[in-house]
Amino acid sequence: MKNLSAALWVLEKKVLKNKDLSQDPIRYVHQYTNPQDQELIGWIAAHLSYGRVAGIQRAIEGVLKPLGNNPSDKALGASNGYWVTEYRASIDDWKWRFHKPDDMMYWIKAWVKIHNSGGLEKRLMPTKKLNAEDQLGLLIENLRKELPMTYGLRFNLPNPAEGSAAKRWRMMMRWFVRSGWPDLGIWKEYPAADLVIPVDVHIARITRYLGIHNQKEINNSLAVCITEALKTVDRRDPLRFDYPLAHMGIEGNCPLNLNREICTICPLYEVCLRPKGSPHKRTEDA
Numbered sequence: 592m593k594n595l596s597a598a599l600w601v602l603e604k605k606v607l608k609n610k611d612l613s614q615d616p617i618r619y620v621h622q623y624t625n626p627q628d629q630e631l632i633g634w635i636a637a638h639l640s641y642g643r644v645a646g647i648q649r650a651i652e653g654v655l656k657p658l659g660n661n662p663s664d665k666a667l668g669a670s671n672g673y674w675v676t677e678y679r680a681s682i683d684d685w686k687w688r689f690h691k692p693d694d695m696m697y698w699i700k701a702w703v704k705i706h707n708s709g710g711l712e713k714r715l716m717p718t719k720k721l722n723a724e725d726q727l728g729l730l731i732e733n734l735r736k737e738l739p740m741t742y743g744l745r746f747n748l749p750n751p752a753e754g755s756a757a758k759r760w761r762m763m764m765r766w767f768v769r770s771g772w773p774d775l776g777i778w779k780e781y782p783a784a785d786l787v788i789p790v791d792v793h794i795a796r797i798t799r800y801l802g803i804h805n806q807k808e809i810n811n812s813l814a815v816c817i818t819e820a821l822k823t824v825d826r827r828d829p830l831r832f833d834y835p836l837a838h839m840g841i842e843g844n845c846p847l848n849l850n851r852e853i854c855t856i857c858p859l860y861e862v863c864l865r866p867k868g869s870p871h872k873r874t875e876d877a
Contacts (some may be wrong), residue, residue: 594862595801596824599832601858606835607772613877614841615834616640617766617773619651626777627663630711630767633775634702635695637763638747642688650687651735653693658679666703674700694743701738715764723785727760728752751787751811761814763790765830773834783828788821790814793840794833802864 601823612618616636632655639650657678669678674696682692705711714730717723729861738744749755759761768783770776788794794817796810803820806813821829839845839857846853854860 596614598859598862599821602839603832606838610772612773614644615773615838616647616651617775620766620775621773623662625661626775627706628661629775629777630655630700630706631658631663631666631702633763633766634711634729635699637759637766638698639687639690640759650685650690651656653682653685653687658699658821663706665701667706669703685771689746690743691741693739694741694747697738697744698747701734704737712767712781716781717785724751724787727757731757731760734748751814754810754812756790756808756809756811756814758761758789758791758810758814763786765778765789765833769828769830771828771831783830784822784826786818786830787814788818788830788833791815791837791840793837796847797836797845797859801859802862847875869877 612621616639619632619636620633623629623632634653635654640647640653647662655662677757678699679692682695685692685695702711703736706715708714715723715726719727721729728750731748735745735748738748747759749757749760751757764781765786766774767778768774768776768781790809790813792809794807795813798804798817798820804813805815806816818829821832825831839859844853845858845859849865854863854865857863
């Protein structure tokens with residue numbers, strides 16, 4: 592683990608030199624400076640972040656456009672009539688895979704209700720009675736009861752207690768809690784040590800190459816396993832390595848098939864457990 596720890600620090604330093612967020616949905620959150628706007632935009636963008644990058648970007652931009660330059664003020668000041676008529680009509684032709692216009696109308700209204708009842712950070716904050724996982728599960732269960740369970744909204748509400756990795760929730764929370772780039776640190780009380788990594792196919796595959804696990808199914812137990820391993824490197828901020836690891840895969844710097852030209856210059860090459868002597872065959876759809 593000592594060698595892996597050193598390699599992860601080198602990887603982080605290398606990846607974070609590139610400040611290009613064009614392929615990451617957090618780019619939309621960075622377009623705003625008001626923390627209230629950032630939270631609403633993150634609430635929307637994170638939960639639409641599945642599928643191909645170009646499609647994700649079109650989906651997010653389509654939902655955000657009617658909210659204008661001050662989206663949280665617009666949302667918080669809107670009447671119910673605005674949502675049902677004006678906003679819903681403005682995105683009538685919008686669709687993104689599992690999500691339809693009504694889903695996004697209800698999703699934004701859910702954020703408004705949470706904001707007006709103390710705020711999202713408060714609802715997710717671990718307490719003496721309920722840890723971080725309990726709080727996340729409780730909020731998701733409450734939203735399931737309050738929102739119409741369309742396919743799109745059900746897709747937004749995976750519960751870790753049922754085994755889900757809840758990747759989009761974990762990613763959104765990382766954006767809001769961590770203060771290190773590219774994250775925003777707008778939640779000042781929630782402890783970064785209580786975050787769980789948002790596992791996608793890239794994180795699952797690369798951490799398997801690093802010997803952190805040998806699991807192929809992406810679920811909550813895998814997310815917790817990887818997070819616990821990263822805590823041995825940085826106990827207070829284990830998710831500092833999420834963005835660097837994920838973007839290795841997203842940007843093609845950890846190819847499915849062993850590529851000596853790419854792999855030998857990778858900071859993780861010496862601790863990677865992939866066979867070095869022959870091309871690495873694709874054995875999973877990761």
